[in-house]
Amino acid sequence: MRSATSVTCRAAALICLFVSPGVVPAAEPEPVRSPVPPDQTMQHFQLHPDCRMELVAAEPDVIDPVAMAFDADGRLWVVEMSDYPNGPAEGQPGQSRIRVLTDDDGDGRYTNPVTFADELLFANGLLHWRDGLLVTADGNVLYLEDTDGDGKADVRETWFAGFKRDNPQLRANHPTLGLDNHIYVASGLRGGDVIAKRPEWATDAKPVSLSGRDFRFDPLTGQYEAVTGVGQFGLTFDDWGNRFVCSNRNPCKQIVLEDRYARQNPAVAVSQVAHDVSPAGEQSRVYAISRTWTTSNLHAGQFTAACGVCNYRGDALPEAFRGNSFTCEPTANLVHRDVLTPSGPTYTSRYGRDEVEFLASRDEWFRPVNLTVGPDGALYLCDMYRAVIEHPQFMPTELKTRPDLELGKDRGRIYRIVRKSAPPARPAPKLADAPSSELVQLLEHSNVWQRELAHRLLLERQDDSVADALVEMVKAGKTPQARIHALSLLEGLGQLSQGTLVAALGDDSPRVVAQAIRLAEGDFFEGDAELASRIRKIAAQTDDEALAFQAVLSMGRFPAAAGDNELLASLAAEGADEEWLRLALEIAAVDAAGVLNAMLSDDHATKAGDSAGYRDLASSLAERVGRTGSEESVGSALEAVAARDRALRENVVAGLGRGLKRRGRTFESIGKSLSNEANEVLASTFEASRKTLTADNAAPSARRHAATILEFAPKDAAEILWSTALEDADQPTLLAVIGVLARRGDAPIGPALLDIYSDETPAVRRGILDAMVANEARAAAVLDAVEAGDIGPFELTQAQQNRLLRHRNAELKKRANQLLARSVDSDRAAVIADYAPSLTMTADPLRGRELFAKNCAQCHKVGDLGVNVAPDISDSRTKTPSQLLQAILDPNRAIDNNYFSYTILDDSGNVHTGIIATETATSVTLKQPEAKTVTILRSEIEELRSNGVSLMPVGFEKAMNHQQIADLISFIKNWRYLDGQVPEEVIGR
Numbered sequence: 001m002r003s004a005t006s007v008t009c010r011a012a013a014l015i016c017l018f019v020s021p022g023v024v025p026a027a028e029p030e031p032v033r034s035p036v037p038p039d040q041t042m043q044h045f046q047l048h049p050d051c052r053m054e055l056v057a058a059e060p061d062v063i064d065p066v067a068m069a070f071d072a073d074g075r076l077w078v079v080e081m082s083d084y085p086n087g088p089a090e091g092q093p094g095q096s097r098i099r100v101l102t103d104d105d106g107d108g109r110y111t112n113p114v115t116f117a118d119e120l121l122f123a124n125g126l127l128h129w130r131d132g133l134l135v136t137a138d139g140n141v142l143y144l145e146d147t148d149g150d151g152k153a154d155v156r157e158t159w160f161a162g163f164k165r166d167n168p169q170l171r172a173n174h175p176t177l178g179l180d181n182h183i184y185v186a187s188g189l190r191g192g193d194v195i196a197k198r199p200e201w202a203t204d205a206k207p208v209s210l211s212g213r214d215f216r217f218d219p220l221t222g223q224y225e226a227v228t229g230v231g232q233f234g235l236t237f238d239d240w241g242n243r244f245v246c247s248n249r250n251p252c253k254q255i256v257l258e259d260r261y262a263r264q265n266p267a268v269a270v271s272q273v274a275h276d277v278s279p280a281g282e283q284s285r286v287y288a289i290s291r292t293w294t295t296s297n298l299h300a301g302q303f304t305a306a307c308g309v310c311n312y313r314g315d316a317l318p319e320a321f322r323g324n325s326f327t328c329e330p331t332a333n334l335v336h337r338d339v340l341t342p343s344g345p346t347y348t349s350r351y352g353r354d355e356v357e358f359l360a361s362r363d364e365w366f367r368p369v370n371l372t373v374g375p376d377g378a379l380y381l382c383d384m385y386r387a388v389i390e391h392p393q394f395m396p397t398e399l400k401t402r403p404d405l406e407l408g409k410d411r412g413r414i415y416r417i418v419r420k421s422a423p424p425a426r427p428a429p430k431l432a433d434a435p436s437s438e439l440v441q442l443l444e445h446s447n448v449w450q451r452e453l454a455h456r457l458l459l460e461r462q463d464d465s466v467a468d469a470l471v472e473m474v475k476a477g478k479t480p481q482a483r484i485h486a487l488s489l490l491e492g493l494g495q496l497s498q499g500t501l502v503a504a505l506g507d508d509s510p511r512v513v514a515q516a517i518r519l520a521e522g523d524f525f526e527g528d529a530e531l532a533s534r535i536r537k538i539a540a541q542t543d544d545e546a547l548a549f550q551a552v553l554s555m556g557r558f559p560a561a562a563g564d565n566e567l568l569a570s571l572a573a574e575g576a577d578e579e580w581l582r583l584a585l586e587i588a589a590v591d592a593a594g595v596l597n598a599m600l601s602d603d604h605a606t607k608a609g610d611s612a613g614y615r616d617l618a619s620s621l622a623e624r625v626g627r628t629g630s631e632e633s634v635g636s637a638l639e640a641v642a643a644r645d646r647a648l649r650e651n652v653v654a655g656l657g658r659g660l661k662r663r664g665r666t667f668e669s670i671g672k673s674l675s676n677e678a679n680e681v682l683a684s685t686f687e688a689s690r691k692t693l694t695a696d697n698a699a700p701s702a703r704r705h706a707a708t709i710l711e712f713a714p715k716d717a718a719e720i721l722w723s724t725a726l727e728d729a730d731q732p733t734l735l736a737v738i739g740v741l742a743r744r745g746d747a748p749i750g751p752a753l754l755d756i757y758s759d760e761t762p763a764v765r766r767g768i769l770d771a772m773v774a775n776e777a778r779a780a781a782v783l784d785a786v787e788a789g790d791i792g793p794f795e796l797t798q799a800q801q802n803r804l805l806r807h808r809n810a811e812l813k814k815r816a817n818q819l820l821a822r823s824v825d826s827d828r829a830a831v832i833a834d835y836a837p838s839l840t841m842t843a844d845p846l847r848g849r850e851l852f853a854k855n856c857a858q859c860h861k862v863g864d865l866g867v868n869v870a871p872d873i874s875d876s877r878t879k880t881p882s883q884l885l886q887a888i889l890d891p892n893r894a895i896d897n898n899y900f901s902y903t904i905l906d907d908s909g910n911v912h913t914g915i916i917a918t919e920t921a922t923s924v925t926l927k928q929p930e931a932k933t934v935t936i937l938r939s940e941i942e943e944l945r946s947n948g949v950s951l952m953p954v955g956f957e958k959a960m961n962h963q964q965i966a967d968l969i970s971f972i973k974n975w976r977y978l979d980g981q982v983p984e985e986v987i988g989r
Helices: 009-014 038-044 436-442 448-461 464-476 480-492 498-505 510-520 529-541 545-555 564-575 579-588 592-599 602-608 612-628 631-641 646-662 667-673 676-694 700-712 717-726 731-744 749-757 762-773 776-788 798-805 810-819 826-840 845-855 881-889 962-977
Strands: 045-047 051-058 065-070 076-081 096-102 111-120 123-129 132-137 140-145 155-163 173-177 183-186 192-196 213-217 224-228 235-237 243-247 250-255 274-276 307-311 325-329 334-343 346-351 359-361 368-373 379-383 413-419 900-906 911-919 923-928 932-937 941-950
Touching: 038 045, 038 051, 045 051, 051 076, 065 123, 065 368, 065 379, 065 413, 076 123, 096 123, 096 132, 111 132, 111 140, 123 173, 123 183, 123 448, 132 155, 132 173, 155 213, 173 235, 173 448, 183 235, 192 224, 235 307, 243 307, 250 325, 250 334, 250 346, 307 368, 325 368, 334 368, 436 448, 436 464, 448 480, 464 480, 464 498, 480 498, 480 510, 498 510, 498 529, 510 529, 510 545, 529 545, 529 564, 545 564, 545 579, 564 579, 564 592, 564 602, 564 612, 579 612, 592 602, 592 612, 592 631, 612 631, 612 646, 631 646, 631 667, 631 676, 646 667, 646 676, 646 700, 667 676, 676 700, 676 717, 700 717, 700 731, 717 731, 717 749, 731 749, 731 762, 749 762, 749 776, 762 776, 762 798, 776 798, 776 810, 798 810, 826 881, 826 962, 845 962, 881 962, 900 923, 911 932
Parallel strands: none
Antiparallel strands: 045 359, 051 413, 065 076, 076 096, 096 111, 123 132, 132 140, 140 155, 155 192, 173 183, 183 213, 213 224, 235 243, 243 250, 250 274, 307 325, 325 334, 334 346, 334 359, 368 379, 379 413, 900 911, 900 941, 911 923, 923 932
């Protein structure tokens, strides 16, 4: 007997989830029959026309590859995660292992695998260090070493432990050596409390919380800390030390602001530390050529499993590819490429090709998961080669136990991608025993693998004999990359002098100068007045926004100096519209009052002109002055802004008002301590806002802005605000006024808001409820209205309910828990109980499709059937059959405020019913069944009232018997197995 939501085993076995399909080109005559033998796989790839692809390794030599690295002698080390997805049986060892492959004949094919380590649990990353290997596995950083020369690790130490282990897809990964001589680890999103376990480092070790952050440690000293992040499965650097991570929906995210800078000024609330270089989430696009299927149909054609991000810096692809980002999307069987362009301290991106991926395959078992650059400068690709790549934890319930979860567990491939004209594969250089002097020269190599290998080996050896050569390279190295490596290595060897830093601070490359500035922050140079002076001079003179950003941040690592306030104000006048530089300036402005007053002087304010960024920075600094400064400093800021234009004056007044409010003060409460000039600034600012708010010809945006200024006006402003709300305000202005009144805390607002509640549209009703629950007295009034039946419990959003259910007032909390328990109408409860047997009946989703077309398609859309008037029900993966049954038979039990039915009576006596689809200042548009719409001018509306119920009528069961309800639920739950994306022969019908 099948449940109403079951599908055939063949369908469950062959449908791959968590997939990101895109625009699918015309179908080929015969789909690919996976699995495809390694020697036939090439015919199914679509690769950039300027490149070629070669198979480097395949099963049985490699299986389930998820990470790889070439050692100093060119051997290929591979992490095989064969315990994915569910791990070994209880009591059994892990099934991950590290294998070493060699290319003995130099033909580019890696074979002869030797198992270096096995019985690892969920291993997913590796990095060579000294005579061993650092491996991320099961929430730990392990060190493995072969000390007896038999090719197998006989040393297995845990260096760090405590990374979260919630899911194999969400664990620490990608140990990577950065230019700062620290090893970085992506935390896997879930964080953890990480502590050193290596005996030499464990004494007095304390755990560090990685909540929302990644991890780094110094492999020479063992010092470790949380760093800005956070990455899921992927971590890469560019040539200049910028760090990039990725997560399922974020293919390339740059870490812009490191924690150490945010900590410099605890008074600054930093709202963002990273930047999506590539479009993310619903803004992203991928273009698959395979038959693909997303867990959520709402994510079709988007990134849903981005991983293995790599900033390509090799020399075997076309030169235009250097510095591009490559990201794997295993569920769509493709690798995506973005071209990055510097933009201040960050990057912008564009797709490598318009609606065509860098690499895509029609083979649905092709699962690219990781990328790296090899000794030859080629881009190497790990293909896990599985039927299913998604973890069962994220699957719909009906597919969690599908039988094909491990199909492909005995397979895996690694590919090499180069430009079409590249020479054949050549033997990798053997550099493990190369003289240190030779390694120094490799820092100028055009291929990043050579540079980074040389850097690591020199750091490991701690060979001071190369110090002079490195100093010479800092001064005369052929490339900025070489000069940066040399600088960093001198620091890592403890040989970096002030003289060398001073020379680097004069380099022609802004990127070299930026690296020198970062190194000047080190403890060895703490308080160095000459370096501090040079950094301030660079900040003042550079035209490079990224360098200015770094210089301003690093200024805070040195003691404040005379002239800093003027310098910061001058930089703000020139560059505050660049958001990251603006944030750096705010962090550097330790003396907020001093910098603000400097910004309000004639010279800087005139130079800034009509800069919105300048005004925003002034407002932020003013808020800090109001929050932490003296009344004298508040007055000083008001006096300084007196001669400025209205826009800047309003920003400063609003900022000061916010800051005062945060410490329980108002302009009125400190008015007597302010000078006449300061009070006049306040009076004139508020009067101008009053005039704008009440002016008939003022633009709506100007009225909304005026309302926000009046939040800090004297008490008599409440009447003006409220009269504006009740007269003819457009919806955005009405919402702005309601928000301002709520924040002001004016007593009469609660009853007044409840008086207009029933006549308002969904957005305004939400705004009213937000205002009501934000205040204890008004929250009590909401519960009174719920108890009286004037507001239904379902009309409050989940956030609003939670605020009441967790209220700090015990009595309110108790009442909320009593009143907001959504009771089920007794009649509906009986109907649901009567139809419960439908959930266990054998059901036919194709019959259900016919029923949906007849009874539901007028208001709902599933696949290509119907129209979306009511809520989108197509994404049914998280809905259980029981929930669907309740939604069908009791449509008013849990309805989104956006989908209440509204009735409009127009001035001609016509009655219109539907869901409000669009509102403007002059009209309201209702969406009605069958996608009909009607638009009515506000001037023609006699009455607009919420019906408090769903557009879907109660009593749906009268049109269907138990079997039909079972069939309908089966269609809603399983429609995606029938819509043509999954072919008929796969479904087995």
